[in-house]
Each structure stands twice: as structure tokens, then as C-alpha cells.
Amino acid sequence: MDQLIDFFKNLFSANDWPARWVCGEWSTFHGWLYITSDIAIWLAYFVIPAIIIFFIQKRHNLPFLPVFWLFGAFIILCGSTHLIDAVMFYWPAYRLSGLLRLLTAAVSLATAFVLIRDLPKLIKSKPEDKLKTYQLEKQLEKYEAEIIELKQRLNSKN
Incomplete structure (x- = not known):
């Protein structure tokens, strides 16, 4: 000590x-x-x-x-x-x-x-960037589906 x-x-x-x-x-x-x-x-x-x-x-x-x-x-x-x-x-x-x-x-x-x-x-x-990318991809897929649906409605009216 x-x-x-x-x-x-x-x-x-x-x-x-x-x-x-x-x-x-x-x-x-x-x-x-x-x-x-x-x-x-x-x-x-x-x-x-x-x-x-x-x-x-x-x-x-x-x-x-x-x-x-x-x-x-x-x-x-x-x-x-x-x-x-x-x-x-x-x-x-x-x-x-x-x-x-x-x-x-x-x-x-x-x-x-x-x-x-x-x-x-x-x-x-999961890295935050990959998670954000995944979320953005899902959102993009949703928007693309909505666009296709809107185009189909427009075509059916014409």
C-alpha cells in the first residue's frame, strides 16, 4: 500500500x-x-x-x-x-x-x-440508410400501382 x-x-x-x-x-x-x-x-x-x-x-x-x-x-x-x-x-x-x-x-x-x-x-x-431505402422503394411501388390504376380508369372512360 x-x-x-x-x-x-x-x-x-x-x-x-x-x-x-x-x-x-x-x-x-x-x-x-x-x-x-x-x-x-x-x-x-x-x-x-x-x-x-x-x-x-x-x-x-x-x-x-x-x-x-x-x-x-x-x-x-x-x-x-x-x-x-x-x-x-x-x-x-x-x-x-x-x-x-x-x-x-x-x-x-x-x-x-x-x-x-x-x-x-x-x-x-439494419443500417438506417438501407431501412430508408427499403421504405422509399415500398412507397414508390405504391405510387406506381396508383399511377397504373389511374391510367386504367382514364383509358376506360375514353
């Missing part, structure tokens, strides 16, 4: 470890390759949930909404681990990195569980 208390008490402390630049034999190219790659991955991982949120706001009555929120949280947390890896070249926040990884693992498992649980329902559900 003391280790857990110590962990959270020093969550943002970086005094116990050196920055990554001074750990090992990093060349400038190799270090910046890691930093820029991790920042680019982090950026993509933050843009994707923004797009998902935009999509959710534009589409009302979206089925399985919790799945979208879990995916968003999963993607943001994955991106956060890449950001902290880039930052650790200057600020060795290994405790914070460990906590982010634990949260990422928990949300990843929750997302996988919900997908496994909801997959049969997702497979059975």
Missing part, C-alpha cells in the same frame, strides 16, 4: 529517472525519429476522435452510441501514450506513463468486451 501511495504522491515527479536523451546512445537522428513519429501518431490519434465526435453530433439516433464513445476514449488514450513517450525525451514522467498505459489497457479491454458483447446485435441491425 505504501508503494501505491508513493506512486500517486510522486505521479508528476521525474526525479527518479534521467530523460531519454541521456539514457543510452541516442543519435540526434534516432532521437528525433522517435519524437517526431510519436508526435505524428499522437496527432492522428487526436484527430480521429474529433472526427468521430463530429460524426456523432451530425447523426442523431445513432445506434450503439457507447461503442463510439469507447472507441474515442481508446484512441485518445493510445495517442496519449505516444505523446508521453515523446515528452519523456525531456521530462522522464515514467509514473505518469505507467498510469496512462494502465488506463489505456482498461479502456482497451472494455472496448473489446463491449464489441464482443454487441457484435451479434450489430450484425443483425
Whole structure:
């Protein structure tokens, strides 16, 4: 229990470890390759949930909404681990990195569980567009039948 208390008490402390630049034999190219790659991955991982949120706001009555929120949280947390890896070249926040990884693992498992649980329902559900198309086709068939009937009445009067 003391280790857990110590962990959270020093969550943002970086005094116990050196920055990554001074750990090992990093060349400038190799270090910046890691930093820029991790920042680019982090950026993509933050843009994707923004797009998902935009999509959710534009589409009302979206089925399985919790799945979208879990995916968003999963993607943001994955991106956060890449950001902290880039930052650790200057600020060795290994405790914070460990906590982010634990949260990422928990949300990843929750997302996988919900997908496994909801997959049969997702497979059975009809996409809203297909349902609308089906309804429009039925309406069109009804109108076509009415047109044929009207034409027959007109022909019988002549």
C-alpha cells in the first residue's frame, strides 16, 4: 500500500529517472525519429476522435452510441501514450506513463468486451440508410400501382 501511495504522491515527479536523451546512445537522428513519429501518431490519434465526435453530433439516433464513445476514449488514450513517450525525451514522467498505459489497457479491454458483447446485435441491425431505402422503394411501388390504376380508369372512360 505504501508503494501505491508513493506512486500517486510522486505521479508528476521525474526525479527518479534521467530523460531519454541521456539514457543510452541516442543519435540526434534516432532521437528525433522517435519524437517526431510519436508526435505524428499522437496527432492522428487526436484527430480521429474529433472526427468521430463530429460524426456523432451530425447523426442523431445513432445506434450503439457507447461503442463510439469507447472507441474515442481508446484512441485518445493510445495517442496519449505516444505523446508521453515523446515528452519523456525531456521530462522522464515514467509514473505518469505507467498510469496512462494502465488506463489505456482498461479502456482497451472494455472496448473489446463491449464489441464482443454487441457484435451479434450489430450484425443483425439494419443500417438506417438501407431501412430508408427499403421504405422509399415500398412507397414508390405504391405510387406506381396508383399511377397504373389511374391510367386504367382514364383509358376506360375514353
